[in-house]
Amino acid sequence: MAQLEPPICLEIEDLGVILDDRPVLRAVGFQLRRGEIVSIIGPNGAGKTTLFNVLAGRIRPQRGRIRYWGEDIRGWAPHRICRAGLARTFQIARPFAEMSVLENVLIGLWFGKSPTEAVLEPRRQALELLELVGLTHKAETSAGALTLSEQRRLEVARALSTRPQLLLLDEIAAGLSPQAVNQAVELILALRERGLTLLVIDHFLNLTAKVSDRLVALDQGEIIAAGSPSRVIQNPEVIAAYLGERESRGDEAIEP
Ligand SMILES: Nc1ncnc2c1ncn2[C@@H]1O[C@H](COP(=O)(O)OP(=O)(O)O)[C@@H](O)[C@H]1O
Ligand SMILES: [Mg+2]
Secondary structure: OOOOOOOEEEEEEEEEEEEOOEEEEEEEEEEEEOOOEEEEEOOOOOOHHHHHHHHOOOOOOOEEEEEEOOEEOOOOOHHHHHHOOEEEOOOOOOOOOOOEHHHHHHHHHHOOOOOOOOOOOHHHHHHHHHHHHOOHHHOOOEHHHOOHHHHHHHHHHHHHHOOOOEEEEEOOOOOOOHHHHHHHHHHHHHHHHOOOEEEEEOOOOOOHHHHOOEEEEEEOOEEEEEEOHHHHHHOHHHHHHHHHHHHHHOOOOOOO
């Protein structure tokens, strides 16, 4: 008997973005089903963050369609998209540095709730999220004093505080120690256990092989490969794109 596939959470079709007269995304299209973990990989400047900015409503695409649970969300304002259950983290963490870690999460819990929609026991909920990301012991620390790895985890807790169904994670493992990367892997898998659908940007291929169901490889704004992680990582065009980056930037070795 054919197994019933989960419903489509996100469907992108023929997405095109031009910034400063330059095409940054071209004919980008893929789908994400409920509960999937899909990673976007590709060299620096490929357009990964721009794709997130489009999905989160910060950049308006010139062409294409974006459907979230079947609804066309193209052109929606960022707060409306967030309230609909699509949240993102930023590549550069943006906490309120003067406020405590706990307060940073509390803000998200209040965001977007109508006056009649009371947030029950916000402090307990915020502490629960901090426990999930492993920051309970830092609850009263000011956010500005966190390490890089802790900042990333606070970003995730803040995004979760808006109660998303689809979470976009932008390079949460970049620059972390191998041990911290493993913690990030565990966190992502725990998020899926909670029923979230995840779209993850992973420039240095730190997480992808371990957590992703599928990869989408971008280069110069175009999808050059998509499919199972092992196949995409071995795709000659993908390898060439990363080698090109290393040559042009004199970068450190890539860690597949
Ligand atoms: N707001 C913007 N205005 C003009 N160009 C931009 C803007 N944001 C990104 N770009 C350009 O778009 C390209 C893709 O950038 P980005 O999406 O940040 O790549 P990635 O996240 O894959 O490294 C880059 O060439 C970048 O310079
Ligand atoms: Mg980026």
